[in-house]
Amino acid sequence: MEGTEQHIPHAPVQVEPLSPSILLVDDQASNLLALEAILEPMGQRLVRASSGSEALRWLLREDFALILLDVRMPGMDGFETARIIRQRERSRYTPIIFLTAHGRDEANLVHGYASGAADYVVKPFHPDVLRWKVEAFVSLYVRQQAVQQHEATLWARERRMLEQQGEQRFRRLVDSMPQFVWALLADGTISYANRGWLDYAGLTPEQGRQREENLRCCHPEDMNRIEESWRVLRRSRRPGEQELRLRRARDGEFRWFLFRTLPEHDEVGRLVGWISTATDVDDARHAAEALRAASEAKDMFLTMAAHELRTPLQAARSYTDLAKVKAGEELTPRVGRALEGVQRSVNRMARLVENLLDVGRLERGELRLKSGEVDVGSLLSDVAEHFEPLPEDRYIQVEAPRGLVVKADGERLDQVFSNLVSNALRYSPDGGVIHLRAREEKGWTHVEVRDQGLGIPADRLESIFERFGRAHGVSYGGLGLGLSIAKGIIERHGGRIWAESSGRGGDGSTFHVLLPKASR
Structure with a gap:
C-alpha cells in the first residue's frame, strides 16, 4: 500500500510490478x-x-x-x-x-x-x-x-528461426565456394572451416577447428612465415595476404594458395575475430613461372645472337671501307653507290644489334652510365646535325638557352634524342618542322621533341614504351625497341619520359623528357 506522504523521485525509473x-x-x-x-x-x-x-x-x-x-x-x-x-x-x-x-x-x-x-x-x-x-x-x-507477451514470444521465436535459416544459408553458400574459408576468434582459435577446405585437407569438422591439424597441412618451409605473419596481423589488426603451400590429402601434392585475412570488429570497434580465405593460384603461378622462364630464354637468345652478329657486321663494315680504299680513283659511281648501300645496311644492322644488347643490359641492370656535365643546347644541336642533309620539306629547329647543364651520360642522352628525332622524321611522311626545345623548370631540365606527323592513338601512348611496342604496327619499320631503351636510359638518370598526342594526323606528337638539373 502506498501513502500520500511518500517521496516520489523524479528519475524515470521503470518498475516491473508483479501484478497490474x-x-x-x-x-x-x-x-x-x-x-x-x-x-x-x-x-x-x-x-x-x-x-x-x-x-x-x-x-x-x-x-x-x-x-x-x-x-x-x-x-x-x-x-x-x-x-x-x-x-x-x-x-x-x-x-x-x-x-x-x-x-x-x-x-x-x-x-x-x-x-x-x-x-x-x-x-x-x-x-x-x-x-x-x-x-x-x-x-x-x-x-x-x-x-x-505472446506476440513478443512469437516474434522472438520467428527471429531465432530466421537467424538459424540465415546461418544455414550462409554456411551452405560458404561451403559451396571454391575458396577455402576459416572463421577465427580474436585469439586465433578456429571456430569454423568450410567444406571445401575439409575435403581438400581430408579433415573432419572437429579436426578443422584444431589449429595443429590445420598447420600439419602446410608446407614445412612455410611454417616460419606463417607464424611471423600471424604475429604481424595480431599486432597491427589490419588486413594481410601472403602465398603459402597446402597439401592435398588425395595425392599428397602441395599447391600454392593466396591467403587473405581480414579482421572483424564489433559496433564499438573492438576486435572480435578474423575471416581468412585461401584461393588456389598454383596453376597461375606455374604459368607465370613458365612465361618468365620463356622470356628469360628469349632474352638470352637475343643477347647471344646480338653478340654473335657483332663480329661479322664489323667485318662487313671493314671490307666495305677497304673496297673503297683499294678502288681509289677507279671506283665507278655505280659501284660506289652499291658500296654505300651496303654500308648503310651494315650500319642499320649494327644499330639493331646494339639496341638488342642495350635491352638486355637494362633488363639485367647492367647498363653503365658515364656521368659528366652536358650542355643541353649543344647536345640538341649535335643531334640535329646527325640528320643533315634533310629533304627540302623537312627541317629541325633547336631552341635552348645557353648554360643549361645536366649531369648525365652525354652519349646515352645523344642516343635517346637521336631516337626521338628519328621517330619524328619516320612518322612525318608529309614533312614539316621537328622542334627541339629545352627549358629549366624548378630544378629540372625539360626537353620537348615535337613533330607534325601522324600522331599516336590514345590507347598506345603508354604501350609504345614497352619492348617491341609500336604506335602504327610494322608499316614504318623498326623493332620497337628504341623508346623502351630511351625510357630505361632516362629513368637510370633519375628522370622521366612520356608522350602526348591527340591521335589526329597533322597534329603530330610531343615527347617530354625531364632530367634533374646539375647542382652547382
Missing part, C-alpha cells in the same frame, strides 16, 4: 482510504497520488492498468491532468475513470470524455459497481499484456 497496478488520484486522504478499502480485496497493487502533478510523476516511473482520477482538485484539476496524460505516448491509451460528486451532468460528461475519460463514477459510489468497473478494465489490461 492501479493509480488512485484524489486530493482528499479520506477518499483515497475509501478507494483502497473497496479495491484492496481484488489483490491489485494500489498506488496513491494526492494531486495531478504527483500522478504525472508516477506515470513517468511506470505503467498502470487503470487510473481513478478525481475531477475536482486544487491547482491542476482532473480534466487538465487527463489531457496531459493523453499527450504522452506511453500513457495515451491508459483507461481513466473520472470520480465526480456532480452527478451525470451532461456538460461535465462531454468535458470529461473530451479530456480522455473511459468512464465515470459518481460519488458516493456503490462499492460493488466500482469493483465491477475496475475489474473489467484490469481484466482487459491483463489480456492485452498477455497478447503482447
Whole structure:
C-alpha cells in the first residue's frame, strides 16, 4: 500500500510490478482510504497520488492498468491532468475513470470524455459497481499484456528461426565456394572451416577447428612465415595476404594458395575475430613461372645472337671501307653507290644489334652510365646535325638557352634524342618542322621533341614504351625497341619520359623528357 506522504523521485525509473497496478488520484486522504478499502480485496497493487502533478510523476516511473482520477482538485484539476496524460505516448491509451460528486451532468460528461475519460463514477459510489468497473478494465489490461507477451514470444521465436535459416544459408553458400574459408576468434582459435577446405585437407569438422591439424597441412618451409605473419596481423589488426603451400590429402601434392585475412570488429570497434580465405593460384603461378622462364630464354637468345652478329657486321663494315680504299680513283659511281648501300645496311644492322644488347643490359641492370656535365643546347644541336642533309620539306629547329647543364651520360642522352628525332622524321611522311626545345623548370631540365606527323592513338601512348611496342604496327619499320631503351636510359638518370598526342594526323606528337638539373 502506498501513502500520500511518500517521496516520489523524479528519475524515470521503470518498475516491473508483479501484478497490474492501479493509480488512485484524489486530493482528499479520506477518499483515497475509501478507494483502497473497496479495491484492496481484488489483490491489485494500489498506488496513491494526492494531486495531478504527483500522478504525472508516477506515470513517468511506470505503467498502470487503470487510473481513478478525481475531477475536482486544487491547482491542476482532473480534466487538465487527463489531457496531459493523453499527450504522452506511453500513457495515451491508459483507461481513466473520472470520480465526480456532480452527478451525470451532461456538460461535465462531454468535458470529461473530451479530456480522455473511459468512464465515470459518481460519488458516493456503490462499492460493488466500482469493483465491477475496475475489474473489467484490469481484466482487459491483463489480456492485452498477455497478447503482447505472446506476440513478443512469437516474434522472438520467428527471429531465432530466421537467424538459424540465415546461418544455414550462409554456411551452405560458404561451403559451396571454391575458396577455402576459416572463421577465427580474436585469439586465433578456429571456430569454423568450410567444406571445401575439409575435403581438400581430408579433415573432419572437429579436426578443422584444431589449429595443429590445420598447420600439419602446410608446407614445412612455410611454417616460419606463417607464424611471423600471424604475429604481424595480431599486432597491427589490419588486413594481410601472403602465398603459402597446402597439401592435398588425395595425392599428397602441395599447391600454392593466396591467403587473405581480414579482421572483424564489433559496433564499438573492438576486435572480435578474423575471416581468412585461401584461393588456389598454383596453376597461375606455374604459368607465370613458365612465361618468365620463356622470356628469360628469349632474352638470352637475343643477347647471344646480338653478340654473335657483332663480329661479322664489323667485318662487313671493314671490307666495305677497304673496297673503297683499294678502288681509289677507279671506283665507278655505280659501284660506289652499291658500296654505300651496303654500308648503310651494315650500319642499320649494327644499330639493331646494339639496341638488342642495350635491352638486355637494362633488363639485367647492367647498363653503365658515364656521368659528366652536358650542355643541353649543344647536345640538341649535335643531334640535329646527325640528320643533315634533310629533304627540302623537312627541317629541325633547336631552341635552348645557353648554360643549361645536366649531369648525365652525354652519349646515352645523344642516343635517346637521336631516337626521338628519328621517330619524328619516320612518322612525318608529309614533312614539316621537328622542334627541339629545352627549358629549366624548378630544378629540372625539360626537353620537348615535337613533330607534325601522324600522331599516336590514345590507347598506345603508354604501350609504345614497352619492348617491341609500336604506335602504327610494322608499316614504318623498326623493332620497337628504341623508346623502351630511351625510357630505361632516362629513368637510370633519375628522370622521366612520356608522350602526348591527340591521335589526329597533322597534329603530330610531343615527347617530354625531364632530367634533374646539375647542382652547382
